[in-house]
Amino acid sequence: MNKLCSLTLATALLCAACYSSEKTSTGIGTRVDSVLALMTLDEKIGQLTLFTSDIDVTGPTMRENYKEDIKAGRVGAIFNAYGAAYTRKLQEIAVKETRLHIPLLFGYDVVHGHRTIFPMPLGEAASWDLAAVEKSARVAADEASAEGLHWTFAPMCDIARDPRWGRITEGAGEDVYLGSKIAAARVKGIQGDGVGSLNSVMACVKHFAAYGAAQAGRDYHTTDMSDRVLRETYLPPYKAALDAGAATVMTSFNEIDGVPATGNKYLMTDILRKEWNFTGFVVTDYTSIMEMIPHGIAEDTASAAALALEAGVDMDMQAGFYNDALAALVKAGKLKEGLIDEAVRRILRKKFELGLFDDPYRYSSEQREKETLMSAANLEAARDVARKAIVLLKNDKQLLPLEKDVKKLAVIGPLADARREMIGSWSAAGDWHKASTLLEGVKQAVSAGTQVLYAKGCAIDNDSTQAIAQAVRTAQQADVVILAVGEGAWMTGEAASRASLNIPGVQQRLIEAIYKTGKPVVAVLLNGRPLTIPWLDANIPAIVEAWLPGTMAGQAIADVLFGDYNPSGRLPVTFPRSVGQIPLYYSMKNTGRPMDPNNKYTSKYLDERNDPLYPFGYGLSYTTFSYGPVQVDKQEMTQQDELIVTCTVTNTGARAGKETVQLYLHDVTGSVTRPVRELKGFKQIELAPGASQNVTFKLTAHDLSFYRRDMSFGTEPGKFDVYIGPNARDTQGTAFALR
Numbered sequence: 001m002n003k004l005c006s007l008t009l010a011t012a013l014l015c016a017a018c019y020s021s022e023k024t025s026t027g028i029g030t031r032v033d034s035v036l037a038l039m040t041l042d043e044k045i046g047q048l049t050l051f052t053s054d055i056d057v058t059g060p061t062m063r064e065n066y067k068e069d070i071k072a073g074r075v076g077a078i079f080n081a082y083g084a085a086y087t088r089k090l091q092e093i094a095v096k097e098t099r100l101h102i103p104l105l106f107g108y109d110v111v112h113g114h115r116t117i118f119p120m121p122l123g124e125a126a127s128w129d130l131a132a133v134e135k136s137a138r139v140a141a142d143e144a145s146a147e148g149l150h151w152t153f154a155p156m157c158d159i160a161r162d163p164r165w166g167r168i169t170e171g172a173g174e175d176v177y178l179g180s181k182i183a184a185a186r187v188k189g190i191q192g193d194g195v196g197s198l199n200s201v202m203a204c205v206k207h208f209a210a211y212g213a214a215q216a217g218r219d220y221h222t223t224d225m226s227d228r229v230l231r232e233t234y235l236p237p238y239k240a241a242l243d244a245g246a247a248t249v250m251t252s253f254n255e256i257d258g259v260p261a262t263g264n265k266y267l268m269t270d271i272l273r274k275e276w277n278f279t280g281f282v283v284t285d286y287t288s289i290m291e292m293i294p295h296g297i298a299e300d301t302a303s304a305a306a307l308a309l310e311a312g313v314d315m316d317m318q319a320g321f322y323n324d325a326l327a328a329l330v331k332a333g334k335l336k337e338g339l340i341d342e343a344v345r346r347i348l349r350k351k352f353e354l355g356l357f358d359d360p361y362r363y364s365s366e367q368r369e370k371e372t373l374m375s376a377a378n379l380e381a382a383r384d385v386a387r388k389a390i391v392l393l394k395n396d397k398q399l400l401p402l403e404k405d406v407k408k409l410a411v412i413g414p415l416a417d418a419r420r421e422m423i424g425s426w427s428a429a430g431d432w433h434k435a436s437t438l439l440e441g442v443k444q445a446v447s448a449g450t451q452v453l454y455a456k457g458c459a460i461d462n463d464s465t466q467a468i469a470q471a472v473r474t475a476q477q478a479d480v481v482i483l484a485v486g487e488g489a490w491m492t493g494e495a496a497s498r499a500s501l502n503i504p505g506v507q508q509r510l511i512e513a514i515y516k517t518g519k520p521v522v523a524v525l526l527n528g529r530p531l532t533i534p535w536l537d538a539n540i541p542a543i544v545e546a547w548l549p550g551t552m553a554g555q556a557i558a559d560v561l562f563g564d565y566n567p568s569g570r571l572p573v574t575f576p577r578s579v580g581q582i583p584l585y586y587s588m589k590n591t592g593r594p595m596d597p598n599n600k601y602t603s604k605y606l607d608e609r610n611d612p613l614y615p616f617g618y619g620l621s622y623t624t625f626s627y628g629p630v631q632v633d634k635q636e637m638t639q640q641d642e643l644i645v646t647c648t649v650t651n652t653g654a655r656a657g658k659e660t661v662q663l664y665l666h667d668v669t670g671s672v673t674r675p676v677r678e679l680k681g682f683k684q685i686e687l688a689p690g691a692s693q694n695v696t697f698k699l700t701a702h703d704l705s706f707y708r709r710d711m712s713f714g715t716e717p718g719k720f721d722v723y724i725g726p727n728a729r730d731t732q733g734t735a736f737a738l739r
């Protein structure tokens, strides 16, 4: 059926026979046009408008009367509303009380879990386990869709190389290759069997583009970079997410090359739609059309709205500027209505694909809520991902894993029993009351005869040292101390930049006081970003990076501390020694004067080393692995060849363990300079004690390609070094050439 049936127009919009019989894209296209033909200009603009409901608002609420807006057809989508009953109630307003009965779209920031909270995304990326990452997104989408949501504002695909930026916690870290793989895995998990399948939601790739490159790590700040860096480093993860089928894109707050992303036609039209053939819709970030006025590119509501629409932005989140300005611009002949029609088409198409015209309430299911939300299986998945995310940074004399049967164990520190902090920022509808703490996890894990002592020691970020003495007394009574330090959930996420990356408050004083007791100390870091911890590394024998692990924090950390899980996480981001080194990332350029400690006039600092505290890809295990020589199957490859690179990895320790074998490439010379190394592949292998495995990678011309001098993407003949190892630093290599 290609056109509306003969029922009254209003009924026809919801007529299953009209909308469900043809699911092909042409079928949907016809239906979209048939709806568009019924719409007034104001109704069209309403479809381009997204307003917040009243839960969990993260910016100015522009519209107190958003329910009136729904009724009047001034809004096509709502965010920050969830729950089967609540979304149904709001949907009823749209479906029953508006002239055309067009259903609403419900969006929400389901970033690392919906009710069951998984580790914050940077931590999750530390698993380097794409199946685990996909699973976490799948569980989140399953729970979110049961609560009536159709759309999540995730994944965040912003490459971030500055840990001062609090939002580094929301992405996959510094690397193009790992970031792209994780972005794609997240989209697959979020969209499951595709837009329209009942337990999936639409993904929204954000923040387009280069939001992670905010100058000085200060949120919302300017980004500026060459087109080469933009395309080579920042764009690939967004592209990978779109190639995985992501339905929508969100603009970023920052300007880039002098033009705010929300008014940036080069990004939204030239790259996104023309080069990448993106057919979904683009939404702004929160009030970012309005923010083009203080940016200094639009002088009033009308010019900001026109700039955004003409740049290719379909939906206005929360500014209300499209509502306020577009109709008058069209009527005055200053804006083509066709542009509005195009944007409406893209949004209606998604509503059709979601099946909302068949059944506007299909996702609001009390039954599914009961079965799905925080189910035992979902909690188990969260525990599994959280322990896979944990990175063992140091383990002198095999202090870890701890015995479950010791006389007295002290758990000390402001993060030891900090329930709220465990689920991190952007924890959506997660209920922190249901999260477990490290103290609880330890108590559950140890034997009945083990006494667990506890002292908080100090607060996360105030300067009172009063409770430190009590913590020292507690430590003195124990055989071993677990010291939980780090950051509060509020210290990462949006608007949470820090100029210092020390462990905040007086926690360092607490750490040093506990260290002086001479007791064996295991430091557990609970934090959302890399911290500068050279003192800890120099003095504390065992250090565990647990991130902010989510609902199952306590159990997951205990699994690692007591050896029920052998740690396998690897850093997705470099840990600097000091803030002055930032930006510090492994895929740097060599410079013409690479660092030479014996030559003053080389690229280095007077007061700091060049190398990081812990390199990208780094993480220890309770076992050890050795790497054999790296071999290539040919010394020279052609454009058509596949180069096989192999290396034998052996478990040389006494426990079974998982190793993440990483392959890095270095293009020795090019028409433009190339990074000293770039990750081009990784494999996770499980090895029994004493076992070896031959790990094989295939490289093709595509892996050797880059943006050449003329900005064409391809290879250049020449020499390459290829390295394999457990992180970006400790590698072995060999060479080959491309003919």
Ligand code: NOJ
Residues within 6 Å of the ligand: 058, 109, 153, 206, 285, 286, 494
């Ligand atoms: C602002 C944030 O930058 C963005 O990531 C988020 O999705 C929106 N607010 C909606 O909450």
